[in-house]
Amino acid sequence: MSVEQPLWRALMAYRVLTMGYAIVVFAAAYERYERPWIGIAYYVVLAGWTLATLPQVSGARRCTKRFLTADLTIAVVGILLSPVAGHERAVTGGSTLPSIWTAGAVLAWAIKGGWRWAASASLLIGVANVVQRGSFSRSTLHNVLLVCIASIAIGYVVEVARASERTLARALEIEAATRERERLARDIHDSVLQVLAMVQRRGTALGGEAAELGRMAGEQEIALRTLVAAGLTPRPGPPRTRRSARSSGPSTTPRRGRRLGRAARPAPLLAGHAGSDVTFSAPGTPVPLPPAAARELAAAVGAALDNVRRHAGDGAHAWILVEDEPDAVIVTVRDDGPGIPDGRLVQAEGEGRLGVAQSIRGRLRDIGGTAELISVPGQGTEVEMNVPKRTK
Template identity: 25%
Template structure:
């Protein structure tokens, strides 16, 4: 949502700000240079807005916005009547302020603060280049406050979002564990009832002497009891075979035929998990690999499967451009549902470790009562 708001603001700056800039272009504004600047900004908005609307504040769009804004700031004295506005406000100042807020929305503080300072420095440098030393100081100070405020607010929002996501995932896991335990208990009671009504009753009849040990009726009853017990055993075997499957096999096939032609190296230990869990782990890994192909800027990734302390752990790693997980747009369904939500639906958890320029590692955990080798 925040990314789409940023896209709409850019459109507004063009639709409202550009005409005002043209109307206020009094001497000594260079009208030709102003026309070029407006046309260039319009071209950038035409590229920026639809991409950000669909894919969020991805790194190329944020970097491009910084470059365009810095260029406008450096020629500000030539495309706006800066010498007549003491505080240095105007069309370019508005664009610079929105760009500062944009980097705070897209990146964590360690990246947003340097990027914002570059824009602020370029804004002030524009006055010096135009021979207007001393102008724009007030608005430069306002931009510094905007940068600090935006970084602080986004840091708080990201922490709140992370805490809320963790709480929802924990509650879902707890509910699923309770439902699973209740189902196991109901199945156990059903089997105990069947045993009570068959074998135990027959043994009681024999033990108390109610039925003769070699009577025809007892033989027929014992035969019927045996059929019931064999049926229970067969159902248990079928249930076990359905629930527990090899996990490393499907992952090997995924690595051999990955999405979008990636090269996927793998290091997989043999293990068994419930069928539904295996499907979720493989599907989550496939979505992570699709994200590598789409966003990481690399052509290789790595799968690692381990069993550790009663847990199955699957890592999907790449050494690409990385991203800030806390700043992932809400509409990025692939992260929030296709990976995190899918793992939570089977009682697992998905953790992502990434930062801009530092690659990405997805850690998919499934807490199991046992890990069959």
């Protein structure tokens, strides 16, 4: 819904109420008019016009400039007919035939066209008031300024609201496009880039024509990483499902400052990573973690284990530990490899290697969680993933 739509609804109600008010004021002073039939004829036109044109003031699309011109004309004609109807107070400071209904005509210009349109319409109403009274009195000035200031203020507010709405729509469009690019980048990193890297390693090891194939795969990997890394922000897209399998027994991995909690829904998804070089540990009862968050968490764990296999060496061992906190599920991936040298993560991200930035931290950020990486050269690496139980 447009931010200005409530103003159009309020204007519809204002026009109907002020039409009724003008008729009541005329009826109360009916005997004072020398030519009341002029007022009656005008109110018949005013009532019919107000009720028939309610759809025109229901939104900006239907409120055309032609309608606004006709609407303002009826207000001006009513003002000029007031002394003709023979009520002397219309000239000496009393209410005109359209009374405060004229403000509704000016407000329609303000909502449709902004403060400049409002200023033009209110100026025309002011001139009509001066003409029908024949002089420029203090009360006339007061009424004209009141309508002018109110309509210009509303017109300005409408212009600001429209600009804000356009800015918000553009920001949402950019965010949607960015999230889609990052989703594709993450999927490419988890599939195509890893295959190219594997082809390069195996081709180099086999030699001959396979080595040439490996070299070409390495060049394509570098080019694709550069393309993927260009313009990305650390906000991933929708979750991607990983495989599920059975859990293994408890782990003996030490963990200071944490208590073992209850089993989380990610446990079946994470258990598939268990093997001779990966020990998986999780409590035995489920935790209320949303399935989408569990799948995203499992994908981040898989990315962390890929890094262990790729960088920690063939003899490295890894541990996966699932813990339950009152407001969050914590999964820790720890290895006994050589650790990560200082500055290596920043360098890798600059080279387009998004394993930590996108596949781990990015995934967790998308569901409202965090990923903390602790590594000491020669003492292994630990990745702690914290996911709130009430995710985004």
